[in-house]
Amino acid sequence: MNTEPLIPDADPASTKAAAASVTPGGGSVSPVEASASEAIAATPQQPEAGGQRCGLIAIVGKPNVGKSTLLNALVGQKISITSRKAQTTRHRITGIRTRGATQFVFVDTPGFQTRHHTALNKSLNKTVLGAVDDVDLVLFVVEAGSFTLADAQVLALLKPGIPVVLVANKLDSVHRRATLAPWLKSMQERHPFAEFMPMSAKNPKDVERLLQVCERYLPEQPWWYGEDELTDRSERFLAGEIVREKLFRLTGDELPYTSAVLVERFEEEPGRTHQRLVRIAATIVVEREGHKAMVIGEKGERLKRIGTEARQELERLFDAKVFLELWVKVRSGWADDEARVRSFGYE
Numbered sequence: 001m002n003t004e005p006l007i008p009d010a011d012p013a014s015t016k017a018a019a020a021s022v023t024p025g026g027g028s029v030s031p032v033e034a035s036a037s038e039a040i041a042a043t044p045q046q047p048e049a050g051g052q053r054c055g056l057i058a059i060v061g062k063p064n065v066g067k068s069t070l071l072n073a074l075v076g077q078k079i080s081i082t083s084r085k086a087q088t089t090r091h092r093i094t095g096i097r098t099r100g101a102t103q104f105v106f107v108d109t110p111g112f113q114t115r116h117h118t119a120l121n122k123s124l125n126k127t128v129l130g131a132v133d134d135v136d137l138v139l140f141v142v143e144a145g146s147f148t149l150a151d152a153q154v155l156a157l158l159k160p161g162i163p164v165v166l167v168a169n170k171l172d173s174v175h176r177r178a179t180l181a182p183w184l185k186s187m188q189e190r191h192p193f194a195e196f197m198p199m200s201a202k203n204p205k206d207v208e209r210l211l212q213v214c215e216r217y218l219p220e221q222p223w224w225y226g227e228d229e230l231t232d233r234s235e236r237f238l239a240g241e242i243v244r245e246k247l248f249r250l251t252g253d254e255l256p257y258t259s260a261v262l263v264e265r266f267e268e269e270p271g272r273t274h275q276r277l278v279r280i281a282a283t284i285v286v287e288r289e290g291h292k293a294m295v296i297g298e299k300g301e302r303l304k305r306i307g308t309e310a311r312q313e314l315e316r317l318f319d320a321k322v323f324l325e326l327w328v329k330v331r332s333g334w335a336d337d338e339a340r341v342r343s344f345g346y347e
């Protein structure tokens, strides 16, 4: 492919042209030609009147590149858990977005971890492999202008034959835009990407452009989920995820990612009024006594705050009154114990 990469700059209009620089057919086009050829290419792919499109889109990338942020923006509601801490996405989470005739089913994957080789990480890597096998489109997320060994390792996992969009995220943090053109060109040489999307997951216009790109790759077939469904994860699972997010947010970088949240009890009771009532008991499992003290905080203040913030968010999410009970336990070395990792729900 000899497509000239484009230099996105601060102007959203040019960023828009850059995203369309390579068409699904892989043709070489200049930015100006792109919009015209896209319009032509898109015509035969439009679904028949009333025809539905539906398909699976995997979001892959090394830790901390913004996969969860992107998924949440694409789905339009917070589903996956975001945090500044690397490796917080342990589970494969499906987010669903239905609009017009198209249903996008997104799969968020854990960052591909290479530094540590515990049982937990083996399990995470298996999840990445599972996710990229049977999808219609892969969004390979990197930080714009950067490509490290860890990025290369994730890219190497992608199966040939599935179209891959290079999402060059965090464009807003790239101050020297001139460096992007040679970088994009070098990326073209690394992999036959179907499209290039320099963008920011935090910019709604960019996210909309990405949705439009994704739409073209989804096959015409009936939707798999109801129009209003956002995730196929249970409320019980989401409860654990929300507690985990608050845990990491409120402990900053001090707490290792091996800390886990187990939802021990999740019961719905008929409320006295019309409102639902949900009782949840969860245990935060940490590796050391020192971490336990960190989570509990002085006079229990931090644990209390984790509980309050999680409960408030769960009440909004479930549209229910929530009673949340939190415990902290120390399980030394659990991340190295395969059987225990399985018992905690990481297959």
Ligand SMILES: Nc1nc2c(ncn2[C@@H]2O[C@H](COP(=O)(O)OP(=O)(O)OP(=O)(O)O)[C@@H](O)[C@H]2O)c(=O)[nH]1
Residues within 6 Å of the ligand: 061, 062, 063, 064, 065, 066, 067, 068, 069, 070, 081, 082, 083, 084, 085, 086, 087, 088, 089, 109, 110, 111, 169, 170, 171, 172, 173, 199, 200, 201, 202, 203
């Ligand atoms: N400046 C900027 N920051 C971003 C953007 N997208 C995500 N971030 C930030 O990058 C950090 C990591 O984002 P996540 O969405 O948690 O990243 P992830 O790839 O899901 O991370 P793991 O769960 O570790 O695999 C967070 O602090 C986000 O706010 C972006 O477009 N611009």
